[in-house]
Amino acid sequence: MSPICTAIAASLSTLMLHPAPTSITASLQQAETERADLGGGLYMLTGNGGNILFSTGDDGTFVVDSQFANVAEQNLELIKEVSDGPIVFVLNTHFHGDHTGGNKAFYSEGATIIAHENVRSRLANTPEARAIDTDTFPVITFSENTTFYWNSDEFRVMHAADAHTDGDAFLYLPKSNVIHTGDLMFAGRYPYVDLGSGGSVGGAISALEAIHDLADKDTRIVPGHGPLSSRDDVAATITMLQATRALVRAEMMKGLSRDEVIAADPLAEYNGTWSWRFIDGDRMTGTQFDDLMATDAEAKAAVDAGPAKEAKAVPxxxxxxxxxxxxxxxxxxxxxxxxxxxxxxxxxxxxxxxxxxxxxxxxxxxxxxxxxxxxxxxxxx
Structure with missing residues (x-):
């Protein structure tokens, strides 16, 4: 594993409550990289790590996310096969290693790294920050939203507060009618909500609702992971998150502990469709439970009080x-x-x-x- 991935994995290591990032880095490096032509100079790279979107044209190449360090050279070759222009910008949608690990290689090609200010902060303040090459850090950051006028389109970059992490951004190209969600969306899968890095289920739902509102029936959605998706796929993810949240909360209101709620298997009806090798039903239940304990005072009080005791029968x-x-x-x-x-x-x-x-x-x-x-x-x- 590259130094950046090692450091990021250490910073996210909350094994008892949340899946360790080292698990996801292993899970997401098992496929061959493929390049899909979206038309208008836009391409999508899938296979290893987070999906990459890149735009080619007279202004040069604009890249969204850089996947892992060990596939960066391969990705550069795939980009160069369809573009003679320089790689000018790389936008990181958040700080996880499967989206930032290739930053060094792209920087070496002359790219300027851009991200939300919390991405730079997270990369610079991991327990092993000294092992990370500072060339991988974003050199331009933003606090909320920013726009690039590039290759005859607008690249509207919008911050999603406290969603997948605390430094998420998604990208909307209105002329091309394309949205890159970053890890705000795992297409057809339970999402990974990194509670230990400022993420929250409520924030993730709000971000997906904003994406859904921007899209129309023809919008092509590039998710953080998974195949090219649609507005309906975003809606399905929102519905799933809301429904699973309600199911977990119902068990919590009975006064059940975290282990008891997981054992009750409240997401059984969703697991067949949404579970995958990294986030199964138990982990999604645990994420919903932990998030509700932090954000829902009534549910937390019920859990803290424990199951209701049966009163002695009155003669x-x-x-x-x-x-x-x-x-x-x-x-x-x-x-x-x-x-x-x-x-x-x-x-x-x-x-x-x-x-x-x-x-x-x-x-x-x-x-x-x-x-x-x-x-x-x-x-x-």
Whole structure:
């Protein structure tokens, strides 16, 4: 693995909560690189790492993402086969090594590296930053949006806040009607949301909604990974993320822990379609759980409280208790309320028994008085 990939992998290493980036770098280097002609001087490279989009023309070549270092020379050759012009710009959609690993090779060809300011910050502040060649860093950064007027089109670059990471950007070419999403979209797959690097599921959904709003039925969508896609594919990903989020939240509201929610397999109906070798149903469930714990106070409170305890059954005779005892039923602790209710019932029964005993004594006295009175009235006495 190249030094940049090693450093990026170390910076993302939150193995217990999120998939290790070294897993994705291994998973995404197993295919042959292919070049697809999108027309109008636009091409797409797929196969190893994040999908590359590049534009050729009179202004030179504009490249989006650089894949891995070990395939950079191959990618340069594929670009040079269709363009005699210089490679002027390389835009990184985020900082992960499968999108920035080839930066050094492209820089050596004269390219200027561009990215969101958080991409440079992430690359410069990894635990092994000293092992990374600073030539791989973006030399032009932006905080929100920027536009390049290039090869007779507009290259509108837009920042997506706290989505896949905290430094994501996607690119829209209105004349060509093409969008490169970066890793905001994994076509037909569960996405990798890097929570440890500022990403969030809510931010990812918002970014996809913005992409969906920009697109029309004819827009060609270049995803971060996977085949060329459409507006409908973006919509399907949004629907999946919203639905799986709701399913995981429903389990959390039962007070289940992270392991218990994963064991419940709430995404079973989606796994057959969306799971892949890097993000399966368990990992997607874990991502949704972790994100909700950080962003949804109600769901977090339910998990922290744990499963609801069953209250002790209240005796049928409890309906005979006094009004003051009825109020005890509303006690916050069901067990305490039941205990107090039973004590009140015992007191009530004792009072009833005492009243019955006193009534028997009164009846006995009245009977004796009545008997004495009859004797007094008897003429034979």
């Amino acid at each position: 049928a005779s409890a309906t005979k208790v006094t009004a003051s005892s009825d109020a005890m039923i509303n006690d916050d602790d069901p067990q305490t309320a039941t205990t107090r209710l039973e004590a009140a019932q015992d007191e009530t029964e004792q009072a009833v028994n005492k009243a019955r005993s006193r009534a028997a004594e009164v009846i006995e006295d009245l009977t004796k008085i009545e008997s004495d009175s009859e004797d007094a009235d008897d003429p034979q006495q």
